[in-house]
Amino acid sequence: MLKLLLLFVESLVENIANYVPKYHNQINSLKSKDYVIVGYARKSPGQEDRQKRINILNRMVQCLVERSMCDKIFVSSSCLASDSLASRDIDNENDVLADLTRVDGNTQSMISYISASEQDICLVAVDFVGLLTNTNDLYSFISKYEKLKTIIIDSLPVNHKVHVFQREAVLNNLSSLTPFDCRSKCIQRSKII
Template identity: 35%
Template sequence: MITGLKNRSSVKYIYVTVSCNAKTPINRRDLKKNMIIGELSGVNGDAQDLIKELAKMSKVCLVVIDSAGLTTNMSDLESFIREHRNIEKIIIDTLAHDNQVNVVECAEEIVKPKSLFKFDGREELFHRSKMLPTPTS
């Protein structure tokens, strides 16, 4: 996934939340550091690192794999966008599942919060990888 984001979306920084519920408020994620982050190649940090970096940047475009890759909690997303006005766009990359990319213009979305429906849950789970059965002799 990291390589896919870098190649397809030309992202500069990658922040990963290793284990959390998609409804967990973004500001409360990764309060306890997970050592797995250090083992991942090409990752710049976790959700708390992202929040710290957002404070330093002027124009930001977040790219997420599937809307649940950011959150399924619409009210939290609205609050997060209001708090971080420098987030101009959110790109939802679902190319691996349905060959689509959706762009959310954050300034417009705050005016029309119901158009954030893409983040309010999802119809089905997408399987990112599968374990293949081992061949038997």
């Protein structure tokens, strides 16, 4: 049993050591094509205190900075994965953005940024539910913003995969977004650095 566990750990370490550099190469390739890498993190509503929420969000942001090498990062501090992107962060009564590190704004700021961008954009989130679970809303969002060319879902710590969705492929096939309709169990995105 111990030997099997050691083989698993060894394989896991090897996978992590190989996948992250490959992922960095993929991100650098997009940057060399003048893409802006935009990171997005969201936190579901909860009972934790303000400081704990800030710490959790800062860990998500750190992951977007370190592993996904994001140029801009936007955060929704309290929304459901099923909420439409356009409806998020309209009311910012309890917002914690001012206390977060390396954050450029909330969801509404991200929408404004994407809308005004003259550069192609790659949107990155940690896990599918880190962006949203409403595939129709995501399809509409991609359709509306022409500069949003690529969406990357980083699930490296969970299953050693990066999922890439290209604008044209999505617009030609709505069913390509079915992985977003996935809320089976809660994944702690702040702990998968």
